[in-house]
Amino acid sequence: MNPASGEIRRVEGVPWWIVVGGLGALIAYPLAFTMPFHQHIVIMALLYGTLGTAWNILGGYTGQVSIGHGVYYGIGAYTAAYFYVNFGLSPWVSWPLALMIAFVAAFVIGLPTFRLRGHYFVLASVFIAEAAYIIISNWEMVGGAIGLEYPIHRAESPLDALWHLQFHKSKLPYYYGILTLFVASVFVSWRIRFRPLGYFLKAVSEEQDAARSLGVDIARYKMVALLISVLFTTLCGIFYAQYVMYVEPVSTMSLIISLEIAFIAIFGGIKTLWGPVLGAFIIIPVTELLRANFSGHIALDQSALAEGGIGAWVDYYMAGGGGNVDLLVYGLLIIIIARFQPNGVIGFFHRFD
Amino acid sequence: MSDLLAINELSKNFGGVCASDRVNFTVDKGEIVGLIGPNGAGKTTVFNLISGFVRPDGGRVTFDDKDVTGLRPDQISRLGIARTFQILKPFPHMTVEENVMVGALVRHPHPAVARELAGHCIELVGLEHKRDALGGELSTGQRKRLEMARAMATEPRLLLLDEITGGVDQPSIPGLMKLVGSLRDEGVTLLIIEHNMRVVMELVDRVIFLNLGAKLTEGPPREVAANPDVRRLYLGSGHA
Numbered sequence: 001m002n003p004a005s006g007e008i009r010r011v012e013g014v015p016w017w018i019v020v021g022g023l024g025a026l027i028a029y030p031l032a033f034t035m036p037f038h039q040h041i042v043i044m045a046l047l048y049g050t051l052g053t054a055w056n057i058l059g060g061y062t063g064q065v066s067i068g069h070g071v072y073y074g075i076g077a078y079t080a081a082y083f084y085v086n087f088g089l090s091p092w093v094s095w096p097l098a099l100m101i102a103f104v105a106a107f108v109i110g111l112p113t114f115r116l117r118g119h120y121f122v123l124a125s126v127f128i129a130e131a132a133y134i135i136i137s138n139w140e141m142v143g144g145a146i147g148l149e150y151p152i153h154r155a156e157s158p159l160d161a162l163w164h165l166q167f168h169k170s171k172l173p174y175y176y177g178i179l180t181l182f183v184a185s186v187f188v189s190w191r192i193r194f195r196p197l198g199y200f201l202k203a204v205s206e207e208q209d210a211a212r213s214l215g216v217d218i219a220r221y222k223m224v225a226l227l228i229s230v231l232f233t234t235l236c237g238i239f240y241a242q243y244v245m246y247v248e249p250v251s252t253m254s255l256i257i258s259l260e261i262a263f264i265a266i267f268g269g270i271k272t273l274w275g276p277v278l279g280a281f282i283i284i285p286v287t288e289l290l291r292a293n294f295s296g297h298i299a300l301d302q303s304a305l306a307e308g309g310i311g312a313w314v315d316y317y318m319a320g321g322g323g324n325v326d327l328l329v330y331g332l333l334i335i336i337i338a339r340f341q342p343n344g345v346i347g348f349f350h351r352f353d
Numbered sequence: 354m355s356d357l358l359a360i361n362e363l364s365k366n367f368g369g370v371c372a373s374d375r376v377n378f379t380v381d382k383g384e385i386v387g388l389i390g391p392n393g394a395g396k397t398t399v400f401n402l403i404s405g406f407v408r409p410d411g412g413r414v415t416f417d418d419k420d421v422t423g424l425r426p427d428q429i430s431r432l433g434i435a436r437t438f439q440i441l442k443p444f445p446h447m448t449v450e451e452n453v454m455v456g457a458l459v460r461h462p463h464p465a466v467a468r469e470l471a472g473h474c475i476e477l478v479g480l481e482h483k484r485d486a487l488g489g490e491l492s493t494g495q496r497k498r499l500e501m502a503r504a505m506a507t508e509p510r511l512l513l514l515d516e517i518t519g520g521v522d523q524p525s526i527p528g529l530m531k532l533v534g535s536l537r538d539e540g541v542t543l544l545i546i547e548h549n550m551r552v553v554m555e556l557v558d559r560v561i562f563l564n565l566g567a568k569l570t571e572g573p574p575r576e577v578a579a580n581p582d583v584r585r586l587y588l589g590s591g592h593a
Binding site for chain 1: 430
């Protein structure tokens with residue numbers, strides 16, 4: 001957190017040329033790897049990298065471990081889907097609405113639960129997430145357990161496609177869209193630590209009473225951290241809905257999603273800038289490949305995927321056919337990391353004092 | 354009125370135990386006032402009531418002619434009352450400089466300004482050589498100094514020090530006493546809880562003696578130390 005007097009040489013321990021090189025590689029990747037499945041893997045890694053980074057601002061920097069971020073992800077996905085499916089409203093119009101709903105939810109959830117300490121906060125977040133899941137699964141207006149399926153829009157022009165945020169010929173718009181969101185979230189997560197907010201959040205995470213005695217309004221800063229976290233989580237939800245064009249409770253608002261988001265960050269290393277990014281880029285490719293290879297489903301051979309696009313692929317394992325190999329892997333990985341590097345994968349690169 | 358702090362009929366019950374029983378006292382600008390009494394006399398409770406960590410059941414706390422009763426700890430801190438904790442609470446994974454900057458940043462949101470103020474406070478307590486050490490790596494004496502530096506970084510007008518010499522090895526005590534004196538020289542009024550009578554006698558302008566949550570007596574240190582009740586309760590009959 002020391003001042004970058006003059007030029008920036010390192011970004012949280014990583015030399016700037018690696019950061020720039022990494023970004024360059026991400027920009028170039030889909031041009032070199034044109035197969036939809038290969039692009040899809042990195043799109044998902046970027047999506048979860050953003051989610052993990054957003055989660056880390058609250059769960060890591062602020063020390064408020066939430067196993068309920070699926071609520072905000074779901075709100076983003078469902079709001080975009082509901083207004084598009086029912087009123088043909090572009091997500092460009094509905095996103096402020098989604099954010100508003102998510103922020104109101106964050107206030108309603110945050111105000112009482114931030115008074116809870118330690119594991120009670122964790123438990124509260126789990127119960128709220130589960131309640132949201134039950135509500136959404138039984139709410140006919142948003143399709144109940146079946147969910148909402150997007151009508152396919154045949155765009156007349158690239159501009160028209162952009163307005164509807166539907167791209168059927170190429171994944172590139174999705175790819176660069178989520179890359180932008182990812183870069184924005186990492187940038188915010190990085191710069192926050194140089195601001196008073198960063199110091200206050202860390203103080204809150206380490207010793208709340210001392211922070212309060214120094215004049216830090218801890219309720220306010222926890223809320224600010226939550227809102228920043230919710231901002232990116234909700235935008236990710238909107239992106240996901242547009243990307244898969246199908247929204248249902250299990251893949252957007254379930255406890256599994258909430259757990260996955262936290263798991264990515266914890267596995268990679270919380271309280272660090274690069275931990276959640278690392279976590280996403282390890283976990284997501286591994287699980288995506290496992291899902292693709294161990295499912296034994298015909299839709300997952302790559303030619304079928306190429307033809308059917310994301311639809312075939314989603315139809316397939318959103319229906320539960322993918323098996324749960326990925327969950328087994330999560331379990332295995334968490335055991336390994338807890339045993340050998342409790343600070344997360346990032347710990348292998350750091351020397352911790 | 355030169356009272357910086359006025360406590361009126363301040364009371365607090367914890368499940369039937371009267372931790373604070375209609376306590377009255379004032380602290381004048383520029384004074385060093387000692388709060389003493391046997392274990393369980395309610396000294397720390399008075400600190401918690403003043404600094405907002407515990408809400409009083411009755412009575413009033415007035416700071417600089419403003420009623421601050423029942424305000425939150427952070428609000429009270431921003432009004433100019435800082436405190437340290439008997440059970441030390443450093444931010445363990447932040448450096449000494451970062452620890453102190455947290456206090457400074459509340460009034461000075463620009464990190465460069467806050468860093469400069471923090472540097473001044475760190476020098477004041479003599480921790481320059483530990484600036485980049487983590488809060489969790491410090492010895493008890495160093496942690497006490499850190500707590501004081503942090504509190505000073507909030508630019509308080511009144512500073513509540515809870516047991517500065519407690520749990521510290523004897524050779525460190527004169528240094529800590531000198532430090533408390535230099536805090537006063539910075540223009541801060543001090544209310545201190547202290548067990549070490551030598552420290553009280555040498556440092557303090559006025560003593561308030563608490564017993565079982567109530568004020569027993571107050572006055573100049575020698576006068577209070579000569580009080581027969583105080584001697585019986587606190588100093589032991591054999592004390593010279």
